[in-house]
Structure formats: structure tokens, C-alpha cells
Amino acid sequence: MSLNIRLFFTFFQIGLFSIGGGYAIIPLIQQEIVEKASWISQKAFTDMITISQMTPGPLAVNASTFVGLQTAGLPGAILATTGCILAGVCISAGLYSFFLRHEDSRRLSAALNGLKSASLGLIVSAAASILLLAFTGSSDWTGPAAVDLPAVILFAASFWLLRRRKFNPILVMSIAGIAGGLLYR
Known part of the structure; x- marks a missing residue:
């Protein structure tokens, strides 16, 4: 499979699971683009997250554009960004229709509360990873001497x-x- 197609599908998958928002999706983005695909280094990933926080737009979209541009130039940036956005547009349209039909459901409300808790856990995990990397230069704790x-x-x-x-x-x-x-x- 070509690099551009891999970029598209990887970021389509990231967009598909970005429901918790930018901070909640950081661990998945890190796993897919740093650990699995090795498209960028851990240091470049941290820099990308930092830059994404200072530029307009959602974190996953900024990340897809950055990684696509770094790995496959302008076509890669376009395909990665399109993949990331396409998933969100499809999910939003489907959820809008679903919530209109089930807006008074207690079960749906309870399920959403569970998703909020899971999103909080992902956000805390992402924050801990970023702080650890910023304070030690590594995503693994090696002791206080490395701080x-x-x-x-x-x-x-x-x-x-x-x-x-x-x-x-x-x-x-x-x-x-x-x-x-x-x-x-």
C-alpha cells in the first residue's frame, strides 16, 4: 500500500476515534504515527503537539497535516487531513440524526456519562505523557536524576x-x- 493511502487510512482511523477531542486522542496519535508507523520521532511528536496548541484548528487535524507534509509532501498532507476530517464529518452527521431521535433517553444519558469519564482518563494520560517528556526528555520515567x-x-x-x-x-x-x-x- 502506498504511503499516501496509508496516511489517509491512518488519519481516517484517528478521526474516527477522536470523539473525546484533542487531548483525549493524543495517545492514539502517538501510538499510530510514532510507535507503529515511525513516521516521526517522539521529540518531533512533542514539538508537533506544542505547535498544534498554538495554531488554529483541532489538534488531530493539525497533526494530520503536519505528519502528511513531513512524510509525503503536499499530497500526503492533503490526504491525511482529508482522512481525519472525513471521519468527523460522517460521525457528526450520524450522531446529530441519532440524538434528534433519542434526546430524552436515560440510557443514552448514562452512556454519555461513561464516555465522559473515559475521555477524562485519556486526557490525564496524555497530560502525564507530555509532562514526563517535557521534564525528562523521555516518555518513560527513569528516576528523579533525569528531571x-x-x-x-x-x-x-x-x-x-x-x-x-x-x-x-x-x-x-x-x-x-x-x-x-x-x-x-
Whole structure:
């Protein structure tokens, strides 16, 4: 199977299971494009997630465009992005019709509560993976000696500025980017 067709179907699958949203889908994207296909490295994956958070659009769509462009150029980007979007459009149309017919169902409401809990678990897992990679440079915990103390301090300062001082997120990202550029030359 050609690379472009593999990109399309891989991102169609990712789009198909992106129901929990961007953060919930990070583990699946990582498994498919880093671990299984080896299209990008773990470091490039982390950079891609970071960049995807700063650019407009859903994370899975940004990831599909990035990976498609990196692996197969413009045709790969177009096919990967189309695969990712096509699944969401089909699911949304089907769900809209389904929910209109069953909007008063208690069982449906209970099932959706279960899905919310599973999505939360996926989001926490993705956050832990990203923090571990940012703080140690690896997705596996190797002990406290591997922790990058400047990265932890930069994270804590950014978190404090955003949550406690209510700074503008763009300003905090800019400051953190400059600090990171100075610290990690």
C-alpha cells in the first residue's frame, strides 16, 4: 500500500476515534504515527503537539497535516487531513440524526456519562505523557536524576502566571518561548 493511502487510512482511523477531542486522542496519535508507523520521532511528536496548541484548528487535524507534509509532501498532507476530517464529518452527521431521535433517553444519558469519564482518563494520560517528556526528555520515567529542573521551573512559573495572576496566555507563551530559547541554546 502506498504511503499516501496509508496516511489517509491512518488519519481516517484517528478521526474516527477522536470523539473525546484533542487531548483525549493524543495517545492514539502517538501510538499510530510514532510507535507503529515511525513516521516521526517522539521529540518531533512533542514539538508537533506544542505547535498544534498554538495554531488554529483541532489538534488531530493539525497533526494530520503536519505528519502528511513531513512524510509525503503536499499530497500526503492533503490526504491525511482529508482522512481525519472525513471521519468527523460522517460521525457528526450520524450522531446529530441519532440524538434528534433519542434526546430524552436515560440510557443514552448514562452512556454519555461513561464516555465522559473515559475521555477524562485519556486526557490525564496524555497530560502525564507530555509532562514526563517535557521534564525528562523521555516518555518513560527513569528516576528523579533525569528531571530537567529548568523545564520544571519554567512550567511552574507559566502555570502560576496563568492560573493565579491571570496573565494573557499569548504573553506567557511568548515569555516561555524566549526563556526556553535562552536556556536551551
